Amino acid sequence: MSISESENATASTQAFEALKKDLIRGRFAAGEKLAISTLKTHYQVGLSPLREALNRLAAYGLLEQLNQRGFRVPEIHLEELDDIANLRSKLECMALTQAFQKGDAEWESLLLAAHHRLKRADEQPQQVEEWEFAHLRFHRALLAPCGSTWLLRFVEQLHDQFDRYRRLAPPNPEVRQVLNVQHGELMELALSRDIAAGRSLLDDHIRLSHDVAKKCCQPNT
Template identity: 35%
Template sequence: MNAHDTLGATVYAQLRGDILSGRLGPGERLRAEALRQRYDAGGSPVREALMRLEAEGFVVLEQNKGFKVAEVSDAHLHDLQRTRVEIEGVALRWAIAEGGVDWEAGLLAAFHRLASVDKAANNGEERNATWLHYHQEFHLALVSGCRSPTLLSIRQHLFDQAERYVALSIAYKGEIRDDVGEHRALMEASLARDVEAALARNREHIERTTEKLDHALAAGRRDAR
């Protein structure tokens, strides 16, 4: 990989991370000059990053207006989460059937890391970046035994789209959840090779998140009035 490719990959990763974390909010204009200054990069890497993110659905190109961060909506959230239940269900079913001792060890280690840190930072106003990373690792470890790169790629895209919604809901003070308990139950059912229980725990986990996000989106609309 040459220097141009390396810089392009860096800008892409930084811009993608800012969108997923909510630092660049839904509908925010992505002006090339501002992005060049933000990421200390030239125009070419910035354009390449924007085009990649448009293909992934995180950025929208409007005629005569340029790029902006993709909007969020109730309809998109529910479509996304319903699809996640189905896709992750297939991946989890395959992982339980095909995952070996390395899969089991990886899932145990991922849960241990996730349970070792607090979810919130800065008095609960934002998520702990370490927890966010460990959370992604846990859910990937859960399905990694499925041995299907294609299925894992689809699942990862859906997961990242969902994480953007979650990042936007941090300030919403909803029901307090037992995050450790939910993830432990999901892990234990999977390690016990209890397919139906694991699928039920995964569906409940996603549905609880969707319910909180529904309330957060509604609260955001009320605050915007």
């Protein structure tokens, strides 16, 4: 790979990650068509690496490619959200089972650290992005030793799709408190390797968050 190709690949990856975060956090409206010139300026990236990033995001499902007419943000649909939540529950419970079976002492230490950072973020609810990052890291740590790269890849993609809906919904502090408590309970069940209780709680955790996310699909919310 030449220097220019390497630079383009790096720029494309950086644009992909930055755009991905902005799409998930709701910077762009559902159904919005993206202006290439505006994106080039905002993300300080050339046309070639930008188009590569946009194509990757379309393949990932966070953008829709319009036939030779650019890209737009997908619309939100309750049926799609329901499908995402159902698949999340199935795949994450599968990954949790394998993680509890294969996790070792090092995993326990990493999970404890991830939960500690999440608890610290819970204490500063105004720092939304810090909490989101800690929350993602906790869920990744919980499932990390499952042993299947593909399973974790699918889980990550579904989690990102789900979070796009969740972050478009109005905040629900009461449910947030319940979810925060459940994170601690999931950690304890991981340490005790209680698979049945862990699967049940994780399913409830996803369903509860699903109820919050559904508000983004309702009018006047």
